[in-house]
Amino acid sequence: ANSPHVTMPEFKLFYEEARSEWLNLIDKDFELTEKRRSDFRGFILGLDFAGDTKVLPDDVLFIKAVISTFASSCSSVPKVPVPPRSWDEITESLRNPFTCPTDEEPVYVEYDDKIEIYSTTVPTATKVIYVKRPKVFDLTTNPGGFTDENRGQQEMILDIALAKIKLKFSQQ
Numbered sequence: 001a002n003s004p005h006v007t008m009p010e011f012k013l014f015y016e017e018a019r020s021e022w023l024n025l026i027d028k029d030f031e032l033t034e035k036r037r038s039d040f041r042g043f044i045l046g047l048d049f050a051g052d053t054k055v056l057p058d059d060v061l062f063i064k065a066v067i068s069t070f071a072s073s074c075s076s077v078p079k080v081p082v083p084p085r086s087w088d089e090i091t092e093s094l095r096n097p098f099t100c101p102t103d104e105e106p107v108y109v110e111y112d113d114k115i116e117i118y119s120t121t122v123p124t125a126t127k128v129i130y131v132k133r134p135k136v137f138d139l140t141t142n143p144g145g146f147t148d149e150n151r152g153q154q155e156m157i158l159d160i161a162l163a164k165i166k167l168k169f170s171q172q
Contacts, residue, residue: 018161061133068123070103
């Protein structure tokens with residue numbers, strides 16, 4: 001009678017919170033080791049587009065890399081990494097001719113649900129590598145449903161969720 005009980009809606013909340021923490025934890029050390037890269041397996045996707053502006057899909061959680069190709073006479077560097085900049089940095093760079101983004105050193109800014117690339121010319125092709133936002137774990141209405149995580153990822157998330165549940169009951 002005095003044993004703790006977690007309802008399905010409560011467990012769903014614990015799981016979702018634990019998954020968010022797990023994604024942030026894995027993202028912090030992304031690509032430091034092969035283990036960290038494999039922890040994100042199934043969550044890393046690519047998005048290709050042409051032009052300098054793209055509306056990002058709703059499932060983009062973290063942008064990991066942006067790589068663009070420009071139509072220029074110098075074909076020795078076909079793909080150029082595009083680092084992010086803040087609005088303050090890009091505004092200042094665009095006003096200064098010595099720091100203005102070029103095809104060899106482009107930059108991007110992210111706003112609303114868009115990504116915009118600044119360079120001398122418009123990129124002919126761009127690839128955005130991103131971490132996708134997992135679908136909601138719908139345990140209450142679809143208990144036989146699936147999550148985006150594989151078994152190993154679920155076990156790591158469940159470890160975090162169980163620690164949260166234990167903490168809740170130890171505080172009561």
